[in-house]
Amino acid sequence: MQSIHIICIGKLKEAFYTEAVKEYSKRLSSHCILTIEELPEVRLSQTPSPTEIRSALQKEAENIQSRIPKGSAIIAMCIEGKTRSSEDFASLLADYGNRGVSRLCFLIGGSFGLDAELKAKADVRLSMSPMTFPHHLARVMLLEQIYRGFQIQLGSKYHK
Secondary structure, three states: OEEEEEEEEOOOOOHHHHHHHHHHHHHHOOOEEEEEEEEOOOOOOOOOOHHHHHHHHHHHHHHHHHHOOOOOEEEEEEEEEEEOOHHHHHHHHHHHHHOOOOEEEEEEOEOOEOOHHHHHHOOEEEEOOOOOOOHHHHHHHHHHHHHHHHHHHHOOOOOO
């Protein structure tokens, strides 16, 4: 069974996001070992400078790197990543499993994304869309797509 570890910057506050994460976590429990780890977002001033943002992203990256499970394939969620269809994403999950990679670690940054060096170290950079979404919603969307990916692999009717 694959182990999927999701590292997120920032804590969920809204009940509707929390409930959606619980629902998809429950659904995924029969397909993988799921761990979601929330790390604190570095506080910035009201109007941060590019230098302040870069520094914050570097601090968050250090924290993220220390939490990535050893032997994991790293998948960074970032707007400049490659977009994939749900079927292609299901194939990506399956390909890792077929190659004996049992640990996948997805990274979701905070409001300013992920540090450039961290993205460069990722095995895959994945974008959900060129549109901008709240990073808390991205977590729900990622969980849904992971669930959908497993359902596609099973040939279930969930994916229409």
